Amino acid sequence: MPAEKKTETESRVVLVKRTNPRADPERSEYLFEELRELARAAGYVPVGQLTQTRFPDSRYQLGKGKIEELAELVKQRRAGKVIFYNRLSTIQLFNISEICGCQVIDKFQLILEIFAKRATTRRSKLQVELARLRYEIPRARAIVSLVKKEERAGFMGLGDYEDAYEQDLKKRITRIEEELESAGKDDESLRAFRHRKGFSLVALAGYTNAGKSTLFNAIVDESVEAQNMLFTTLVPTTRALDLGGRKALLTDTVGFIEELPHWLVDAFKSTLDEIFLSDLILLVVDVSERPDIILQKLSTSHDTLWDRIQGVPVITVLNKIDLLEESELEAVMEEIGYMAPNPVFVSAKKKIGMQELKAEITKHLPAWSFYSFSLPNSEKGMSILSWLYDEGIVHRVEYGEQISVDYEAREDIINRIKSLELGPDE
Amino acid sequence: MWDIIAVDISGRHRIEGGYYMVCAAAALTVSADHIEKVKQVKILPVWLKRAPGLLDVVQLIEDTANQLSFEGTIVAEKGDMYNQPLWVPESMFSRPFKYQESMAERRAIELAHHISLSARNLLIKELNIEA
Numbered sequence: 001m002p003a004e005k006k007t008e009t010e011s012r013v014v015l016v017k018r019t020n021p022r023a024d025p026e027r028s029e030y031l032f033e034e035l036r037e038l039a040r041a042a043g044y045v046p047v048g049q050l051t052q053t054r055f056p057d058s059r060y061q062l063g064k065g066k067i068e069e070l071a072e073l074v075k076q077r078r079a080g081k082v083i084f085y086n087r088l089s090t091i092q093l094f095n096i097s098e099i100c101g102c103q104v105i106d107k108f109q110l111i112l113e114i115f116a117k118r119a120t121t122r123r124s125k126l127q128v129e130l131a132r133l134r135y136e137i138p139r140a141r142a143i144v145s146l147v148k149k150e151e152r153a154g155f156m157g158l159g160d161y162e163d164a165y166e167q168d169l170k171k172r173i174t175r176i177e178e179e180l181e182s183a184g185k186d187d188e189s190l191r192a193f194r195h196r197k198g199f200s201l202v203a204l205a206g207y208t209n210a211g212k213s214t215l216f217n218a219i220v221d222e223s224v225e226a227q228n229m230l231f232t233t234l235v236p237t238t239r240a241l242d243l244g245g246r247k248a249l250l251t252d253t254v255g256f257i258e259e260l261p262h263w264l265v266d267a268f269k270s271t272l273d274e275i276f277l278s279d280l281i282l283l284v285v286d287v288s289e290r291p292d293i294i295l296q297k298l299s300t301s302h303d304t305l306w307d308r309i310q311g312v313p314v315i316t317v318l319n320k321i322d323l324l325e326e327s328e329l330e331a332v333m334e335e336i337g338y339m340a341p342n343p344v345f346v347s348a349k350k351k352i353g354m355q356e357l358k359a360e361i362t363k364h365l366p367a368w369s370f371y372s373f374s375l376p377n378s379e380k381g382m383s384i385l386s387w388l389y390d391e392g393i394v395h396r397v398e399y400g401e402q403i404s405v406d407y408e409a410r411e412d413i414i415n416r417i418k419s420l421e422l423g424p425d426e
Numbered sequence: 427m428w429d430i431i432a433v434d435i436s437g438r439h440r441i442e443g444g445y446y447m448v449c450a451a452a453a454l455t456v457s458a459d460h461i462e463k464v465k466q467v468k469i470l471p472v473w474l475k476r477a478p479g480l481l482d483v484v485q486l487i488e489d490t491a492n493q494l495s496f497e498g499t500i501v502a503e504k505g506d507m508y509n510q511p512l513w514v515p516e517s518m519f520s521r522p523f524k525y526q527e528s529m530a531e532r533r534a535i536e537l538a539h540h541i542s543l544s545a546r547n548l549l550i551k552e553l554n555i556e557a
Contacts, residue, residue, distance in 0.1 A: 022511060299527045302459075306529040307536070314459050314529070338428050339528045341458035 010080040013039055014048040014073055017085035018062055021053055030293060031258075035085045035107060037209070042114045047077040060099075061092050071100045083110055090139040108135065111257070111264065123183055130176045131264050133169050140166045184273070200248045200365045202241060203275040205305065206284035207297035208255030211319040215284055215348035216252040219357065236274045243362050245393035245408075251278070258300045276308040280364050282357075283316050287345070288323035291335040298339040313364040316340035317357060322347040368392065369414045374402040384420070427455050427462060429498035431521075432534035433487045435506055436542040438478055442556035445474040448549060449486045450542035453496035456530035461537065468493040469545045480508055484518045491521065499524055501531050 015035055019028045032051070039046050050070050052062045060067045061084065074082060081103045082096065088106040097104040105113075112132055119125040204212040220239040241250040251274045275281060283301055285294055298316075305314070318340070321329060329345065337343075344360045346353035375381035381403050388394055392409025407417070432454060437447040449472070453465040470490040474482060483506060491500055499522040507515045507525075516523050526532050549555070 020511075022513075295527065302527065302529045302532065306532040316458075337458075339458055341460075341529075 011043060011045050012047045012077065012079045013044040013081045013083050014050065014070065014077060014079045015039060015046050015083050015085070016050045016062070016070060018056060019051060019053045020055065023053075027292075027296075031085060034258075035083065035110075038107065038110050038114065039083055042110055042117065044081070044083070047079055048073050056086070058089075059091065059095050061086055061088055061096070067096055067099050070096075074100050074102055081105065083107070107259075108264070111260075123180070126176050126180055130173065130180065133173045133176070135264075137166070137169055137173070140169055200246065200280065201251070201278040202248050202280045202282060202361060202365075203251045203253055203278035204282050204284060205253060205275045206255060206282075206301055206317075207286075208257050210255065210284040210286045210297070211348050212255065212284045213252055215282075215317065215319060215346065216250065218346075218348040218351050219354055220250055238274075241358075241361075243358055243365075246362055246365060246368070248361065248365065251275075256301050256304050258296070260300075260304070272304075272308075275305070276312075278312065279366055280361060281305065281309065281312055281314045282361070283314050283341075285316060285318050285340070286320050287318040287329065287332055288320040291332050294332070294336050295339060298336065302339065313342070315342045315344055315357075315360050315364060318343055318345050319348050321345045322350045322352060366410070368408050368410055370395075370406070370408050371414050371417065372404070372406050373417060374404050377401060377403050388417075427457055429496065430454055430456055430501045430531065430534060431491050431494060431496065431498045432531070432538040433490065433500055433502050433506070434535060434538035434542045435483060435486065436539070436546045440477070444476070445478055446546070446550065446555055447472050447474065447478065447486065448542050448546035449490040450538045450545060451487070451490040451494060451500075452534060452538045452541065453494045453498060454534050454537075456528070456534060459529040461530055461533055464537075466494050466496055467541060469542065471546070471549055480510065480515070481518070483507065484515060488519060488521070501526050501534060503535055 015032070017028070017032050017035065019025075028051075032049070036046055050062075050066070050073060052066045054063060057063055062070070070082065073079075079102065082100055082105075084096075084104065084106045086106065087108060088096070088104070093104050093106075112128065112135065115124075115128045115131070119128045204216055206212055216237070216239075220241055236251050236253050238249050238251045241248040253272070253274050283298075283305075285298060287294065289297075316339075318329075318333075324332070333340070333343070342360060342364065344353060344357050346357055375384055377399060385394075385397070385403060385405070388405065388407060388409075391413045392407060394405060394407055396404070396406035398404040407414075430453075432452045433449060435447050435449045438445065448469055450467065450469045452467045454461050455463040455465065468490055470486065470493065472486055478486075487500060487502065500519060501524055502515075504510075504525050512525055526535050
């Protein structure tokens with residue numbers, strides 16, 4: 001469901017955030033800036049903002065007086081929508097929109113809007129729809145109750161509509177889950193096929209807007225869409241990665257964001273599986289940001305990855321080093337080192353550090369074995385040699401009465417060579 | 427490599443007669459994404475008649491960690507500290523304290539959780555405590 005073009009009023013939004021007392025003001029400002037970025041990524045123009053430091057009010061999230069101030073601001077700035085950083089309950093959404101006289105959404109609905117806008121494939125559209133329905137379920141009953149408040153119960157009332165609405169949502173969720181599950185099975189078999197063909201799977205992961213797509217383009221010489229915007233990548237893109245003989249496939253994936261709710265992560269499970277089921281993860285970080293922000297983003301990434309990736313090695317790719325002096329970089333590493341496994345420094349934009357990164361990738365790929373053996377110098381031997389070139393790295397080949405080969409490949413390929421009863425070169 | 431003490435408390439729910447809590451503290455050396463070495467593990471059970479507050483939890487963790495002959499930062503889950511901002515428990519501990527951040531720290535907490543839970547289950551069975 002691509003986002004339609006917004007009218008001028010529709011695109012004007014007021015951003016709102018409630019902050020807990022004693023929260024770090026710098027961090028609060030940073031999170032508010034992230035909300036601004038998200039709004040821009042969805043095609044909105046922020047025309048006003050409002051914050052309040054207090055514990056949440058159950059009816060309005062902010063205090064009632066502040067909501068009235070918000071309504072005034074909406075009117076004054078001719079805004080068509082209010083976007084809250086904080087998660088809003090159905091009651092709060094209803095109450096605030098009643099007072100402000102315009103649509104009110106929270107950060108999670110905003111993320112869903114962005115995802116919907118970026119969804120180009122059938123699968124990503126289904127994932128967005130699934131996330132939206134899962135978000136809707138707990139609210140379904142409350143929405144109907146609110147609508148029914150004005151209705152008379154019993155004859156000509158809404159009757160069983162409440163249950164019917166919820167049942168309908170559940171049915172649609174089941175249908176989409178089934179469809180995504182069968183697509184997931186296709187993915188599994190594709191991954192298995194790629195593994196069988198000797199490809200190692202490498203995935204790019206990291207916080208949204210860390211430069212994953214730019215790095216992807218730099219390292220595989222591609223031109224996938226990369227923008228200075230949150231959630232540019234929604235559909236995973238996979239390309240072959242040349243590692244000097246070792247065959248690998250690199251996949252660019254959707255970024256992480258703080259407090260991403262589990263229902264959203266679950267909905268995008270098949271996309272995120274590209275990361276979780278890879279042989280190696282490149283965790284991309286924008287090293288030009290403030291160390292405390294880098295740490296927060298790394299923490300979010302680690303939180304998303306830690307219990308899903310088993311023993312998969314992680315390389316931390318510290319991107320945008322062209323924006324820092326060497327001494328600054330050392331200072332940053334001093335602070336973030338404990339969160340950055342296997343660090344590699346690159347600038348994707350300037351293509352600095354690509355060889356070092358490839359060397360680090362090769363170092364962490366599943367181990368290959370060396371084997372020296374001889375082949376008969378015949379048509380059969382030549383066809384085996386041709387297959388060997390496809391499956392691994394031929395380090396040396398000498399043609400004599402027999403063909404002597406020094407070879408490096410995956411364990412199962414070496415075992416197949418041995419099963420051909422080709423004795424090792426003594 | 428960094429030295430940490432991963433802690434976890436099991437049993438903060440009410441049972442017959444009060445609260446039977448078991449705290450586990452694991453002394454570990456970690457890298458950014460792996461537990462590199464498990465040095466020591468200690469557990470400490472405690473009975474409370476009333477619901478535990480933040481001070482009780484901090485005290486129990488300190489007492490358990492003090493049984494270890496190991497210097498390291500105490501690492502806990504935010505939920506164990508009633509989701510208080512870091513500065514609140516940090517100011518109560520006599521040792522360095524932090525919430526889990528890295529993959530290794532999260533795995534360490536998971537290890538401590540399995541230890542505290544299985545130790546509590548065993549103690550409840552052996553001591554015939556009505557759970």
